[in-house]
Amino acid sequence: MKKIAVLFYALAVTTLLIAFTQCKKEPVCELVLRVHTTTTGVDTAAPLPMAHVRIGLEDNYADFAKADGYTDANGVFTYTFKYEALLDVEVTYDSTYYIDEVYYHDAYYGTGRVKLVPDETVDQVILVTRVE
DSSP states (O other): OHHHHHHHHHHHHHHHHHHHOOOOOOOOEEEEEEEEEESSSSSOOOBOTTOEEEEOOSTTSOGGGOEEEEOOTTSEEEEEESSOOEEEEEEEEEEEEEETTEEEEEEEEEEEEEEOOTTSEEEEEEEEEEOO
16 A cells, blocks of 8 residues: 555656646747848838848847848848847948959948847848948
Protein backbone atom coordinates (compact mmCIF):
# COMPACT_ATOMS: atom_id res chain seq x y z
CA MET A 1 0.00 0.00 0.00
CA LYS A 2 2.90 2.34 0.77
CA LYS A 3 4.37 1.80 -2.70
CA ILE A 4 1.09 2.84 -4.33
CA ALA A 5 0.85 5.95 -2.11
CA VAL A 6 4.46 6.98 -2.89
CA LEU A 7 3.94 6.32 -6.61
CA PHE A 8 0.71 8.34 -6.57
CA TYR A 9 2.44 11.20 -4.72
CA ALA A 10 5.39 11.24 -7.16
CA LEU A 11 3.02 11.16 -10.14
CA ALA A 12 0.92 14.01 -8.69
CA VAL A 13 3.98 16.19 -8.00
CA THR A 14 5.37 15.55 -11.49
CA THR A 15 2.02 16.37 -13.10
CA LEU A 16 1.72 19.62 -11.13
CA LEU A 17 5.26 20.68 -12.00
CA ILE A 18 4.65 20.06 -15.69
CA ALA A 19 1.28 21.80 -15.62
CA PHE A 20 2.51 24.96 -13.87
CA THR A 21 5.91 25.26 -15.53
CA GLN A 22 5.76 27.00 -18.88
CA CYS A 23 8.50 27.82 -21.28
CA LYS A 24 8.13 31.53 -21.77
CA LYS A 25 8.74 32.45 -25.37
CA GLU A 26 11.04 35.42 -25.89
CA PRO A 27 9.24 38.26 -27.67
CA VAL A 28 10.71 39.16 -31.03
CA CYS A 29 10.36 42.28 -33.15
CA GLU A 30 10.02 41.68 -36.89
CA LEU A 31 10.96 44.51 -39.26
CA VAL A 32 10.05 44.74 -42.93
CA LEU A 33 11.52 47.74 -44.75
CA ARG A 34 10.32 48.55 -48.25
CA VAL A 35 12.72 50.85 -50.10
CA HIS A 36 11.25 52.96 -52.91
CA THR A 37 12.63 55.76 -55.04
CA THR A 38 10.94 59.14 -55.01
CA THR A 39 11.26 62.39 -56.90
CA THR A 40 9.27 64.70 -54.62
CA GLY A 41 9.87 63.06 -51.23
CA VAL A 42 6.17 62.21 -50.97
CA ASP A 43 5.34 60.05 -53.98
CA THR A 44 6.32 56.40 -54.09
CA ALA A 45 7.92 55.20 -57.29
CA ALA A 46 9.68 51.95 -58.16
CA PRO A 47 11.13 49.67 -55.50
CA LEU A 48 14.92 49.76 -55.28
CA PRO A 49 16.64 46.35 -55.30
CA MET A 50 20.18 45.87 -53.94
CA ALA A 51 20.07 49.03 -51.81
CA HIS A 52 22.35 48.96 -48.77
CA VAL A 53 20.39 49.20 -45.49
CA ARG A 54 22.01 50.11 -42.17
CA ILE A 55 20.01 50.11 -38.93
CA GLY A 56 21.32 51.39 -35.60
CA LEU A 57 23.81 53.92 -36.90
CA GLU A 58 25.26 55.45 -33.75
CA ASP A 59 28.22 53.94 -31.91
CA ASN A 60 26.23 53.86 -28.68
CA TYR A 61 23.73 51.33 -30.12
CA ALA A 62 24.20 47.83 -28.74
CA ASP A 63 25.10 45.10 -31.22
CA PHE A 64 21.66 43.49 -30.91
CA ALA A 65 20.11 46.79 -32.07
CA LYS A 66 22.09 46.95 -35.32
CA ALA A 67 21.50 45.40 -38.71
CA ASP A 68 23.23 45.66 -42.04
CA GLY A 69 22.23 44.17 -45.40
CA TYR A 70 20.74 44.66 -48.83
CA THR A 71 17.22 44.78 -50.19
CA ASP A 72 16.01 41.86 -52.28
CA ALA A 73 14.79 41.98 -55.89
CA ASN A 74 11.51 43.57 -54.68
CA GLY A 75 13.25 46.30 -52.68
CA VAL A 76 12.43 44.62 -49.34
CA PHE A 77 14.75 44.18 -46.35
CA THR A 78 13.63 42.01 -43.42
CA TYR A 79 15.26 41.48 -40.05
CA THR A 80 14.30 40.10 -36.63
CA PHE A 81 15.35 41.97 -33.50
CA LYS A 82 15.21 40.64 -29.94
CA TYR A 83 14.11 43.81 -28.19
CA GLU A 84 11.77 46.75 -28.58
CA ALA A 85 13.60 49.90 -29.74
CA LEU A 86 13.49 53.13 -31.71
CA LEU A 87 16.18 52.86 -34.39
CA ASP A 88 17.63 55.09 -37.10
CA VAL A 89 17.74 53.72 -40.64
CA GLU A 90 20.01 54.76 -43.51
CA VAL A 91 19.62 53.49 -47.07
CA THR A 92 22.18 54.07 -49.82
CA TYR A 93 22.43 52.89 -53.38
CA ASP A 94 25.33 53.55 -55.73
CA SER A 95 25.65 52.01 -59.15
CA THR A 96 27.87 52.77 -62.10
CA TYR A 97 27.33 51.06 -65.42
CA TYR A 98 27.76 51.43 -69.18
CA ILE A 99 25.17 50.92 -71.89
CA ASP A 100 26.35 51.25 -75.47
CA GLU A 101 29.53 52.96 -74.22
CA VAL A 102 27.50 55.56 -72.35
CA TYR A 103 28.42 56.04 -68.67
CA TYR A 104 25.55 56.01 -66.15
CA HIS A 105 25.77 56.70 -62.45
CA ASP A 106 22.76 56.09 -60.19
CA ALA A 107 23.00 57.14 -56.56
CA TYR A 108 20.14 57.26 -54.05
CA TYR A 109 20.02 58.15 -50.37
CA GLY A 110 17.35 58.12 -47.70
CA THR A 111 16.93 57.95 -43.95
CA GLY A 112 14.17 57.16 -41.52
CA ARG A 113 13.32 55.90 -38.08
CA VAL A 114 11.52 52.72 -37.06
CA LYS A 115 9.87 51.80 -33.77
CA LEU A 116 10.02 48.09 -33.06
CA VAL A 117 7.11 46.54 -31.18
CA PRO A 118 7.38 43.16 -29.39
CA ASP A 119 5.58 40.26 -31.08
CA GLU A 120 4.52 42.43 -34.02
CA THR A 121 5.76 42.92 -37.56
CA VAL A 122 6.57 46.55 -38.32
CA ASP A 123 6.17 47.23 -42.04
CA GLN A 124 7.61 50.58 -43.11
CA VAL A 125 8.48 52.34 -46.36
CA ILE A 126 11.75 54.24 -46.68
CA LEU A 127 11.86 56.73 -49.54
CA VAL A 128 15.19 57.44 -51.21
CA THR A 129 15.96 60.35 -53.52
CA ARG A 130 18.48 60.64 -56.31
CA VAL A 131 21.82 62.14 -55.30
CA GLU A 132 23.39 64.34 -57.93
